[in-house]
Amino acid sequence: MRGSHKKALMRQRSASGLAFTGAIAAGWIMLQSTLVASPALAQRREPNALTYGELLERIDAGQVERVEIDPNQRIARVQLEGQQADTPPQEVPLLDQNPELIERLRANRVDFEVQSAADGRVAIGILANLLWILPLMALMLLFLRRSSNASNQAMNFGKSRARFQMESKTGITFVDVAGIEEAKEELQEVVTFLKQPERF
Known part of the structure; x- marks a missing residue:
């Protein structure tokens, strides 16, 4: 009776430990997904924002004063004609390749600049991934150190210290x-052999 109670208790502990590990893993995955912005959230459009097609139309109409292109974030910051200086530029999401945009900017003599701003989301994503990789590496090194000590002890098994x-x-x-x-004579022979082995 007592042995079956211990087995049931051990099964319950292992199941609760497994559930706890699963909950930790699920929480970590959810945290990762909230830290790194998803493309669906990035496509959210503000009411007065321009689309890529509208930007091309405004360039042809001569309504664009300046454009800053950021290829890392795939955004064009557009300053329109008559827009006040304290108003932030409108951000237009860009395509992967934008040769048509650059051609139209040059053809209509619009001042443009290609910039590369530091992408904070990438840095946060890298740091978040390193936060779980570094402890995992430390744990692996700990296991390797312990296993190497155990193998050295296994090779020394049976050796007298x-x-x-x-x-x-x-x-x-x-x-x-x-x-x-007779014992004295045998012992004298052993000592003589150890001191002068060439005699034998």
């Missing part, structure tokens, strides 16, 4: 040893 320590002079000679004469 005892060390032989010989005192240089004890002051005891064969005359001091009491006992059977």
